[in-house]
Amino acid sequence: MLLPHFEYRAVRSIDEALSLASEGVSSRFMAGGTDLIAQMRIRLKVDRVIDLKGIPGLDAIVDSEDGGLLIGATATIADVCRDARVRERYPALVQCASEVGAYALRNRATVVGNVCNGSPAADTAVALLCLDAVAEVVGPKGKRDIPLSEFFIGPGKTAREMDEIVTGVRLPRETAGMKAHYGRLSRRRGMDLATVAVLCAHGGSAESKYRVGLVAVAPRTLRVPEAEALLDREGKEAIDRAAIIARDTCTPISDARGSADYRRDMVHALTARGLKAVTA
């Protein structure tokens, strides 16, 4: 389908982007455009697209003051997968990010765009959620931090206001070094959203050592705190019970990718498999 008419503005600063977004015209910020443009082709009506890619420095991946990493809003998924610090400290993010689309797409799409899109099937969102990441946001009322645990509200809905820009996501020091296993099922390899996926992680220096994150089985990306707490108390002896809790926590729908029953069963199997892998 042809794109409808819209105004395209490439900006050079956050202030310029915020000012354009405040002019009362229906606007969207754009990073890679791989979600936004696809949505505009189908149904989304937008009068102005504000392209953030030209803002100097916004694509940087930098060490943050607390010993973690800050991933800038226009850093591509390929940049993130290539970065030696991300690979060493946050393998969960690299595993999940490597599953997005295909190489050409990852070379354009961003981690921050993946999160802002608010899809329950987003692959990098579950890694950031499990790694206790925080979104750094700026808008007309100033700056604020939104923990990823509060960011996802429902399909396509996030805690970000439409006139706010996510300038980056901060990964804390405490979840560095977590071992990870991302089990993902889709209808074909590459270029298909997950039918169901489970991220399991273990380790790091945070008080809680276990993570179980679920993809495409609820209206938003989910963690399973009850399973994580059980594993923290009882260790790997509790893996089978944790997998049952994960299965009973998810609320999948049936659609063209798979039935709700299939998704529930796969959450059970992938959680058990992932937890065994990260505690081996």
Ligand SMILES: Cc1cc2nc3c(=O)[nH]c(=O)nc-3n(C[C@H](O)[C@H](O)[C@H](O)COP(=O)(O)OP(=O)(O)OC[C@H]3O[C@@H](n4cnc5c(N)ncnc54)[C@H](O)[C@@H]3O)c2cc1C
């Ligand atoms: C063929 C194809 C295959 C795909 N496969 C997968 C897949 O396997 N897994 C997966 O998770 N996704 C997949 N996607 C979806 C998409 O590529 C990803 O979600 C991607 O990471 C989006 O990043 P982007 O930079 O292109 O975002 P954009 O399209 O630029 O933006 C996405 C949304 O976020 C908003 N936004 C972007 N950046 C900011 C910002 N800094 N501040 C505020 N709002 C912002 C935009 O307004 C828009 O609403 C696929 C898409 C296509 C077209």
